[in-house]
Amino acid sequence: MARAQAAGRHSRDDVARTALRILDExxxxDFTMRRLGAALDVQPSxxxxxxxDKQSLLAELADRIVAEAATTATDGPGDDWRERVRxxxxGLRSALLA
Structure with missing residues (x-):
């Protein structure tokens, strides 16, 4: 565990990754800032x-989900553009429905 985390401080990335995990679970x-704070052992404030605000956090999570789907999409099978688009x-549909 990083020293900053041991002291109760978290990075923006820590917050976003934990928020994604809570959304998945x-x-x-049922996603609340109170639940996220409890998961990180900090006050929601x-x-x-x-x-x-919560909306900004959700926008960041949406960006991460789409970016992950786009990265996965570039690793598609074959050279045929139709297969890559499919x-x-x-991948994007699966990410958005998850």
Missing amino acids: HGLP ALYWHFP HAAT
């Missing part, structure tokens, strides 16, 4: 150091 309706669309 509990879904959007501490999260606003990294994100001005693979990209399938």
